[in-house]
Amino acid sequence: MIELQNVRKTYDRFEALKGLSLAVPHGVVFGLLGPNGAGKTTTIRILMDIIRPDSGSVTILGRPPGLAVQHRIGYLPEERGLYRKMKVVDHLVFFGELKRMKASEARRRSLELLERFGLKDWALKKTEALSKGMQQKVQFIGAILHEPDILVLDEPFSGLDPINQELMKDEIVRFARAGKTVIFSTHVLPQAEQFIDALALINRGELVLEGRLDKIKEDYAENRIHLTTAAGAGALAMRGAEVAPRGEGYSVTLPKDLSPREYLQAVLASGVDLEQFRPDEPSLEEIFMKVVKHG
Amino acid sequence: MDRMWVVFKKEYLQKVKSLGFWLSTIVLPVFMVGIMIVPMLLMTRQKPTLTVTVVDPAGVVLPALLAAQEERAQAAKSANAQPGGRSMDRQTEVEIVFRKSAGESPEALQKKVEERAIDGYLVVPEDYLLAEEFEYYARTLSNISAFAALESVLNRALFSLKGESLNLSPEDKGFLRARASLKGFRVEKGKAKEEGALAGFFAVLIVFMMLYMLILIYGSFIMRAVLEEKSTRVVEILASSVPPFQLLMGKILGVASAGLTQVAVWIGFSVLLSAGALPMAAAAGALPSFTLLQMVFFVVFFILGYLLFASLYASVGAMFNNEQEAQQAATLVVIPVIIPVVLMQMVIADPGSTASVVISLIPFFTPLIMYLRILVETPPVWQIALSLVLTVATLVGVIYASGKIYRTGILMYGKRPNLRELWRWVRA
Numbered sequence: 058m059i060e061l062q063n064v065r066k067t068y069d070r071f072e073a074l075k076g077l078s079l080a081v082p083h084g085v086v087f088g089l090l091g092p093n094g095a096g097k098t099t100t101i102r103i104l105m106d107i108i109r110p111d112s113g114s115v116t117i118l119g120r121p122p123g124l125a126v127q128h129r130i131g132y133l134p135e136e137r138g139l140y141r142k143m144k145v146v147d148h149l150v151f152f153g154e155l156k157r158m159k160a161s162e163a164r165r166r167s168l169e170l171l172e173r174f175g176l177k178d179w180a181l182k183k184t185e186a187l188s189k190g191m192q193q194k195v196q197f198i199g200a201i202l203h204e205p206d207i208l209v210l211d212e213p214f215s216g217l218d219p220i221n222q223e224l225m226k227d228e229i230v231r232f233a234r235a236g237k238t239v240i241f242s243t244h245v246l247p248q249a250e251q252f253i254d255a256l257a258l259i260n261r262g263e264l265v266l267e268g269r270l271d272k273i274k275e276d277y278a279e280n281r282i283h284l285t286t287a288a289g290a291g292a293l294a295m296r297g298a299e300v301a302p303r304g305e306g307y308s309v310t311l312p313k314d315l316s317p318r319e320y321l322q323a324v325l326a327s328g329v330d331l332e333q334f335r336p337d338e339p340s341l342e343e344i345f346m347k348v349v350k351h352g
Numbered sequence: 353m354d355r356m357w358v359v360f361k362k363e364y365l366q367k368v369k370s371l372g373f374w375l376s377t378i379v380l381p382v383f384m385v386g387i388m389i390v391p392m393l394l395m396t397r398q399k400p401t402l403t404v405t406v407v408d409p410a411g412v413v414l415p416a417l418l419a420a421q422e423e424r425a426q427a428a429k430s431a432n433a434q435p436g437g438r439s440m441d442r443q444t445e446v447e448i449v450f451r452k453s454a455g456e457s458p459e460a461l462q463k464k465v466e467e468r469a470i471d472g473y474l475v476v477p478e479d480y481l482l483a484e485e486f487e488y489y490a491r492t493l494s495n496i497s498a499f500a501a502l503e504s505v506l507n508r509a510l511f512s513l514k515g516e517s518l519n520l521s522p523e524d525k526g527f528l529r530a531r532a533s534l535k536g537f538r539v540e541k542g543k544a545k546e547e548g549a550l551a552g553f554f555a556v557l558i559v560f561m562m563l564y565m566l567i568l569i570y571g572s573f574i575m576r577a578v579l580e581e582k583s584t585r586v587v588e589i590l591a592s593s594v595p596p597f598q599l600l601m602g603k604i605l606g607v608a609s610a611g612l613t614q615v616a617v618w619i620g621f622s623v624l625l626s627a628g629a630l631p632m633a634a635a636a637g638a639l640p641s642f643t644l645l646q647m648v649f650f651v652v653f654f655i656l657g658y659l660l661f662a663s664l665y666a667s668v669g670a671m672f673n674n675e676q677e678a679q680q681a682a683t684l685v686v687i688p689v690i691i692p693v694v695l696m697q698m699v700i701a702d703p704g705s706t707a708s709v710v711i712s713l714i715p716f717f718t719p720l721i722m723y724l725r726i727l728v729e730t731p732p733v734w735q736i737a738l739s740l741v742l743t744v745a746t747l748v749g750v751i752y753a754s755g756k757i758y759r760t761g762i763l764m765y766g767k768r769p770n771l772r773e774l775w776r777w778v779r780a
Contacts, residue, residue, distance in 0.1 A: 105591075130592075134585060142366070142370070151362045155359075155589075
């Protein structure tokens with residue numbers, strides 16, 4: 058579907074990508090994750106044929122990036138903007154035509170989508186009259202207007218309030234459920250974790266981790282549970298368990314040979330009242346820190 | 353090149369649909385005619401007066417000066433009544449009020465001058481009929497038209513005094529006094545056509561300045577458009593959907609078409625006007641008429657000049673992040689457009705001179721200077737052809753280089769490139 062093989066890109070003396078390889082399967086929400094400066098935007102710009110890699114190969118829908126596939130991709134750049142003096146609907150029609158839509162078709166779909174995003178009354182206003190959040194919605198409409206097979210979003214949540222972040226999330230999931238592929242980048246891992254199917258973690262231009270989220274979680278699962286109790290940490294530290302406060306309760310890491318069941322029985326037997334307990338999966342952030350430190 | 357037309361259409365419609373476009377369509381010609389005519393009107397409305405005390409112990413010259421001033425005012429009035437022609441005279445029309453000196457000392461007169469009671473005083477020498485110089489004391493001598501007017505009145509007065517001393521009759525004086533003026537005929541294509549010299553000059557000036565403004569204004573539109581795309585970051589989406597060269601050309605041609613639309617409106621109107629109200633004035637020779645060929649060349653040179661400067665402006669826009677930063681480099685781009693305006697007088701004075709020919713063949717000056725030469729005196733065909741070939745060749749080079757700079761520049765933020773980096777972009 059989308060594949061990068063040993064892609065390198067250097068700006069002046071800064072190596073933005075040091076031989077990055079990754080593959081995005083079809084029909085998933087794919088998170089391109091990593092801290093600031095990891096190379097996410099460079100990767101996306103290469104996919105969008107805005108910049109060319111120094112070496113390595115890239116294929117999208119079986120072709121190299123370029124005009125032949127561009128119209129099948131929708132793109133929301135990290136730095137966003139619109140022509141200030143253009144009317145919203147004219148602007149969307151322009152975007153649609155750039156992606157090979159007919160003007161009439163682009164207009165019909167723009168109005169439809171503007172209505173869905175609650176911007177129907179703004180269609181004939183100039184874009185400069187829109188709030189930042191509204192402008193971002195217009196840009197998102199511009200990215201999905203031509204019903205692309207792949208949607209590429211660079212930091213789609215930045216600058217959005219919580220309500221619009223939720224809306225964006227729903228749209229991304231809706232798009233993927235229609236059998237299409239979404240690639241989005243973010244440095245906010247906890248948010249991404251909530252709805253991605255697969256991911257690539259990159260750091261300093263190199264791939265750190267790649268795969269399906271559930272598989273990765275499984276691989277990095279530790280013998281750990283989360284407990285909520287009125288009792289103190291001291292009451293939980295038994296049989297070699299390490300106890301650390303976390304949220305409303307405690308995160309308890311067990312020695313390898315101790316099963317959670319055995320531990321819980323021992324705790325209950327000692328007379329401690331447990332309000333809640335659940336297996337504690339590692340967060341993506343923890344996995345990232347772990348991999349970066351040890352790898 | 354299919355994406356280019358999408359950009360073309362958007363640029364064209366956005367321009368033509370804007371209020372500013374139609375306002376400038378109306379305002380620009382009115383403005384150009386205005387800056388030519390308003391100073392002339394102001395001159396006639398507001399006659400400067402000059403109060404001069406005449407130190408004339410014999411008391412002969414002052415009456416002659418008063419008579420000469422009166423005579424001169426009459427002559428100017430009748431000249432202004434004629435259409436066309438001698439409107440330049442209006443500019444030298446200064447009213448002079450002569451006062452008799454009360455026998456004050458030079459010191460007292462100088463004090464009066466400094467206190468602004470009078471503008472100056474004129475000392476009549478004893479041998480005034482033979483004197484080659486009259487002394488004139490004033491606060492300022494830099495008002496050339498006042499100085500010239502005073503001189504002219506003085507000489508009229510002396511002429512009549514000299515005539516009296518020779519005992520000439522008024523008829524004889526009139527006979528000697530009468531001057532001949534030139535009546536201009538423009539020779540072109542084996543035909544001679546009467547044309548008011550000044551009307552012709554102003555018409556050339558107006559058309560020349562319109563071409564100049566069009567090239568400048570539309571060229572800078574491109575820079576502003578590129579900067580807007582950079583600062584709003586729309587360019588990211590554009591660059592991912594359109595190859596940069598198509599984007600650049602779509603933009604340049606779209607804006608050019610808007611400019612041509614404006615020119616078409618103007619030509620349409622001037623044709624309508626000359627078909628309606630103006631043929632009589634034109635026949636009288638007061639108005640110059642432009643030939644079809646001159647109009648065609650206006651369009652040709654607008655396109656060439658615009659394309660040259662628009663490409664330069666586009667690369668300037670691509671190199672910088674905002675208008676403030678781009679301003680300095682934009683000034684550099686403007687210089688080759690301004691130089692022809694500075695040289696205009698020289699070319700009008702002698703359109704066929706070696707200097708004029710050479711300047712008109714320099715590609716960046718060709719659109720304005722060659723067009724000026726065509727307006728003033730049709731140059732040999734080979735010179736026009738050569739200038740077109742040179743300009744088109746330069747244009748190809750400039751568009752190529754600008755395309756390269758544009759392609760790299762539009763996605764660069766922050767640091768602006770130095771010359772070596774620019775050269776690398778061009779070669780890339």
